[in-house]
Amino acid sequence: MTRIKRGVAANKRRKNVLKRTKGFDNRRSTNFISARQALLKADSYAYRDRRNRKRDFRALWLIRTNAALRENGTTWSKFAGLMKKQNIAINRKMLAELAVQYPEQFDKMVKSLI
Numbered sequence: 001m002t003r004i005k006r007g008v009a010a011n012k013r014r015k016n017v018l019k020r021t022k023g024f025d026n027r028r029s030t031n032f033i034s035a036r037q038a039l040l041k042a043d044s045y046a047y048r049d050r051r052n053r054k055r056d057f058r059a060l061w062l063i064r065t066n067a068a069l070r071e072n073g074t075t076w077s078k079f080a081g082l083m084k085k086q087n088i089a090i091n092r093k094m095l096a097e098l099a100v101q102y103p104e105q106f107d108k109m110v111k112s113l114i
Contacts, residue, residue, distance in 0.1 A: 017032060017035050017036055018032065020035075021035040021039055021042075024038050024042075057093075058092060060096070061092040061093050061096035062076060062092060064099055065092065065096050068100075068103065068106055072107055072110045072111070073114075074114060082113045082114070083113065088113075
């Protein structure tokens with residue numbers, strides 16, 4: 001029977017893990033076992049935070065819009081109700097961009113709704 005050498009696949013797997021952990025601290029970037037554990041954590045954080053990013057940005061847009069609305073004497077909840085009543089469909093991101101980038105136009109829009 002011929003001899004089977006299996007080192008190539010294992011070395012390739014280890015090399016790929018260590019390549020992905022480049023930039024991690026201490027043994028987590030050089031030691032295969034530590035690197036594999038670090039990658040498991042890093043991947044789970046990345047998965048979780050891809051969803052949290054959407055949540056965080058939506059909260060940021062609401063905060064920015066509400067701050068601009070309060071300068072005009074109203075609040076987000078009242079403004080959202082008025083927009084719904086008048087069938088105006090503009091998303092929160094665009095409202096926040098208007099409030100930050102073009103405050104004069106945003107103020108005009110708010111005054112026309114109130």
